Amino acid sequence: MRYGKTDVLNGVTFTARRGEVVALLGPNGAGKTTTIEILEGFRIRSAGEVSVLGADPAHAGEAWRARIGIVLQSWRDHAKWQVRELLAHLGSYYAPYSTARVARPWDTDDLIAAVGLTEHAHKKVRRLSGGQRRRLDVAIGIVGRPELLFLDEPTAGFDPEARREFHDLVHKLADSENTTILLTTHDLDEAEKLADRILILAGGRVIADGSADELSRRMSTQAEVRWSRDGQRYVHSADDATGYVRELFRQYGESVQDLEVRRASLEDTYMALVREAESGAPARHLSAVA
Amino acid sequence: MTATRAGFVRGWIELKQTLTTPGDVITMAIFSALFLAVMLWTRHTTVPGTQFSLGTAMLVSVLGMDVGFNGVATLGGLLTVERDDGTLLRAKAIPNGMTGYLIGKLITVSGTVLIGVGIRLITGVLLFSGLALASAGAWLTLIWVLLLGLLATLPLGALLGSLIPSARSAGLLTLSVSGIIAVSGIFYPITHLPHWLQWAGQAFPMYWLGLGMRSALLPGTMAAVEIGHSWRHLETSLMLAAWAVAGLALAPVLLRRVARRESGASVAARRERALRRMG
Numbered sequence: 001m002r003y004g005k006t007d008v009l010n011g012v013t014f015t016a017r018r019g020e021v022v023a024l025l026g027p028n029g030a031g032k033t034t035t036i037e038i039l040e041g042f043r044i045r046s047a048g049e050v051s052v053l054g055a056d057p058a059h060a061g062e063a064w065r066a067r068i069g070i071v072l073q074s075w076r077d078h079a080k081w082q083v084r085e086l087l088a089h090l091g092s093y094y095a096p097y098s099t100a101r102v103a104r105p106w107d108t109d110d111l112i113a114a115v116g117l118t119e120h121a122h123k124k125v126r127r128l129s130g131g132q133r134r135r136l137d138v139a140i141g142i143v144g145r146p147e148l149l150f151l152d153e154p155t156a157g158f159d160p161e162a163r164r165e166f167h168d169l170v171h172k173l174a175d176s177e178n179t180t181i182l183l184t185t186h187d188l189d190e191a192e193k194l195a196d197r198i199l200i201l202a203g204g205r206v207i208a209d210g211s212a213d214e215l216s217r218r219m220s221t222q223a224e225v226r227w228s229r230d231g232q233r234y235v236h237s238a239d240d241a242t243g244y245v246r247e248l249f250r251q252y253g254e255s256v257q258d259l260e261v262r263r264a265s266l267e268d269t270y271m272a273l274v275r276e277a278e279s280g281a282p283a284r285h286l287s288a289v290a
Numbered sequence: 291m292t293a294t295r296a297g298f299v300r301g302w303i304e305l306k307q308t309l310t311t312p313g314d315v316i317t318m319a320i321f322s323a324l325f326l327a328v329m330l331w332t333r334h335t336t337v338p339g340t341q342f343s344l345g346t347a348m349l350v351s352v353l354g355m356d357v358g359f360n361g362v363a364t365l366g367g368l369l370t371v372e373r374d375d376g377t378l379l380r381a382k383a384i385p386n387g388m389t390g391y392l393i394g395k396l397i398t399v400s401g402t403v404l405i406g407v408g409i410r411l412i413t414g415v416l417l418f419s420g421l422a423l424a425s426a427g428a429w430l431t432l433i434w435v436l437l438l439g440l441l442a443t444l445p446l447g448a449l450l451g452s453l454i455p456s457a458r459s460a461g462l463l464t465l466s467v468s469g470i471i472a473v474s475g476i477f478y479p480i481t482h483l484p485h486w487l488q489w490a491g492q493a494f495p496m497y498w499l500g501l502g503m504r505s506a507l508l509p510g511t512m513a514a515v516e517i518g519h520s521w522r523h524l525e526t527s528l529m530l531a532a533w534a535v536a537g538l539a540l541a542p543v544l545l546r547r548v549a550r551r552e553s554g555a556s557v558a559a560r561r562e563r564a565l566r567r568m569g
Contacts, residue, residue, distance in 0.1 A: 033554065033555050034555075036554075037553045037554060037555060040383075040553075040554075042382070042552070042553035042554065043553055043555075062385040062386050063385070065383075065384070065385040066385040068383075070383040070554075072376060072379060072380060072383060072554055072557070073376075073554070073557075073558070074376065075375055075376050075557070075561050076375040076376075077372065077375045077376040077377040077380060078377060078380070080304075080307040080311060081303070081307070085303065089296065089299060089300060089303065090380075090384060090387075092292065092295075092296045092299070093292060093293060093296055093384045093385050093386055093387055093390060094384075094385065095292055096291075096292045096385075097385060140380065144384070144385070152554055
């Protein structure tokens with residue numbers, strides 16, 4: 001993908017499996033939105049190969065579009081529409097694409113209940129609060145019961161409660177609807193909670209690909225061991241934490257107290273990876289076979 | 291097929307919304323009242339060279355203007371506003387959503403025009419004298435001028451709406467349409483304008499819409515003050531048809547181009563710009 005003469009994406013290669021939740025992480029300008037828009041068919045790439053649900057998004061038709069869900073951020077659109085009216089209307093476009101396996105669209109009232117907007121069903125869109133509006137965005141994104149759902153920074157501006165509810169909804173979609181979900185986020189905690197797999201994008205490249213656990217294990221082989229003995233606190237970084245702890249017990253036995261073994265957090269891993277990629281150092285290629 | 295039906299439903303819902311939104315109704319009422327005041331003011335003035343009420347002639351010409359103004363400026367304006375606020379992008383994210391969106395817009399704007407024309411006709415019958423509504427021919431002419439007029443102006447509105455870069459410049463569209471109205475013989479017979487302005491006026495559909503409406507609803511003798519002392523039905527239908535063909539050929543190409551360019555990032559960028567201006 002190229003703007004003018006600058007390649008903004010270069011070497012973004014990944015695959016998502018059915019029902020998998022994949023998070024695209026990366027600093028601003030890393031190419032997250034560009035990647036997602038190419039996959040949505042909203043942006044034409046300058047080179048490379050893309051296949052989404054078996055079709056090239058740049059040339060895919062309306063039947064393909066019906067299997068994709070995109071959660072867009074609402075701003076002032078459809079302000080005069082009532083929540084229920086809007087969802088019923090937008091859902092009606094999906095009816096011809098209903099199959100024996102996937103009944104489209106989602107029943108309007110069930111959908112409103114699923115996103116927790118039942119008591120606001122007859123409110124006008126412009127009367128909704130920010131959080132309610134965002135839930136409506138999600139409802140619009142999934143009204144056609146998509147097989148693949150794109151979420152671009154879905155919880156930006158959410159309070160912790162709204163964020164928790166949203167996470168539950170995403171889990172529900174992935175587990176009970178078997179929806180494949182691709183989301184971008186700045187929030188490491190969110191990526192760790194939601195995603196089966198995390199892709200880290202920096203400088204237009206995928207610099208890491210794996211589960212949160214795999215990433216931190218691969219990035220840092222060292223773990224931090226903390227304990228106290230006779231009222232004195234100790235910290236030690238060890239390559240082989242298990243072996244170190246075993247030795248510790250062998251030597252001091254029961255006088256070892258308050259033992260803690262901490263592997264590098266996702267945040268540590270992320271910061272280290274991004275810093276490494278941005279400094280132009282030869283990137284360690286982290287890839288996990290899922 | 292589904293998208294067509296969805297488009298009709300959409301058009302109907304948005305038309306109802308327009309009619310039940312106080313802001314929209316008040317704007318419409320204020321403009322109608324202003325025009326009505328001018329017409330009533332000139333009710334006893336005569337069209338130069340005749341004994342006919344200038345107010346009545348104006349009322350009829352304004353029917354034509356309603357079609358032209360709404361078809362071009364209202365539709366074009368709505369398209370730019372809804373491109374900015376992300377409505378168009380939502381339509382794009384839905385299967386056949388663009389088709390439904392466009393049909394919806396055409397229905398809403400046509401509905402607004404028809405309601406406006408209806409209200410003006412009723413006012414005309416109640417408050418003005420001289421309208422020739424008794425013949426079937428009058429109604430027939432009214433209907434074909436209305437339909438052909440919508441066909442000539444709606445694609446043009448869609449086309450201009452797609453060319454205008456942002457909702458902020460949509461005012462330019464209203465301004466240019468107003469400029470064209472001034473040289474289209476709506477408020478005063480075009481024959482009193484300098485020759486070159488008469489030619490300029492006749493190049494646009496607005497003049498022909500006004501002429502068509504006058505030919506439908508004014509007595510036949512009033513043709514005497516028109517160019518060529520004739521209602522020129524053939525020329526009217528040819529000119530409106532030409533605009534319709536040109537618009538229908540070009541509008542889909544431009545609309546597709548606009549739709550192709552829409553993405554979450556472009557809407558977000560415009561939102562940011564707008565919020566910066568507000569803040």
